[in-house]
Amino acid sequence: MKRFTQGLLFSSLLALSVGATAISGAATAKADDNYYGYTALATSVVTVRDTGAQIYNAYGIPTGKYLPMNSRWQTNLENTLYDGSYYGIGADEYVKASDVRYEMKAGFSGYGVQSPGNYDGVVVTSDYGAALYDAAGSPIGKNLPDGSIWKIDQINNVASGTYYRVGLGEYVSATDVRLYEAGFFKAISGVVTTGPGNPTPLYDVNGQLITDRALAPNTKWYTDEFSSTGGTGYLRVATDEYVVAADVYETLK
Known part of the structure; x- marks a missing residue:
């Protein structure tokens, strides 16, 4: 096995003003043992196995609908639950990985x-x-x-x-x-200002949405790092907490 080491980030919150906002009703990855989170995939295809495939919602609950065997469906989202992986094939519609054969649009070499x-x-x-x-x-x-x-x-x-x-x-x-997903990291020094209206979402270092908190509108936050993962630019505002660069106004020192 080859371990991939990554430098851990500092642990103090970098806020210039109090503005972290809890998102009402949102589930955190570790607070709910049944829910682990989403992973964005490259545009891919799943082919239903000979047994057919039941359709589930985001929490693994059957919807009562099925996909016919050998049918093919586009997916770009993997949903990881306690009992395995699911692939998104529609609005709040998922199939179990065990019921389909998964193919990336590029790089597929057969046999799963x-x-x-x-x-x-x-x-x-x-x-x-x-x-x-x-x-x-x-x-x-x-x-x-x-x-x-x-x-x-x-x-x-x-x-x-x-x-x-x-x-x-x-x-x-x-x-x-x-x-x-390995990305580009660059040390910077500046301030980001969140926009008006809705809270600004937070993400972890892997680009995963943090579901139990966000930044309040019209608040300022110190940033010390720019990163690019999967073609999206992020600015760090706290330990393992990032905002999408396009979601904020940035002023570099």
Whole structure:
């Protein structure tokens, strides 16, 4: 296995004014054991297996609708729940990874295996760490610690779900990790001002939406870093908290 190390950021909040706003009713990734979060995918296709595929909502609850076997559907979103990965195929409509064959638009090499594309690694998000599996999805008796970051070189989709290869014959389940996309980082010094109206969303270092808080409208925040992940520019306003550059007004010193 090859571990991907990443420098940890400072821990103090960088606010110039009090403005963090809780989002009412939003679920945090670790507060709800059934919900882990979304990962944006390159435009891809899922093909329903011979058994057909039930459609679920974002929380894994059956909707009572089904997709016919061998039908093909476009997806660009992976939803990771406690029982595995789901792929978005419509507004609040998802299919289980185990019910479909996943193909990236580029890099697909057949039999459910494809290159990781722009993704560089995974971050272990499970409180209990991440079990390791072989290429068939069977446990091999090893584990990765919670919070650790690992390089990947392959995405493997088998009947039990989606797995990422972190070493020779060693895979982690998408249930236990979040994809990490390597990006560009640059130290800066400046102030960002949020716009009027709705709160400004916050994201973590991997570009994942932080669901339980946001920045209040018309507030100023110190920023010390610009990063680009997946073609989107981010400005850091606190430890592992970023805003999309296009969502704020930036003044560099």
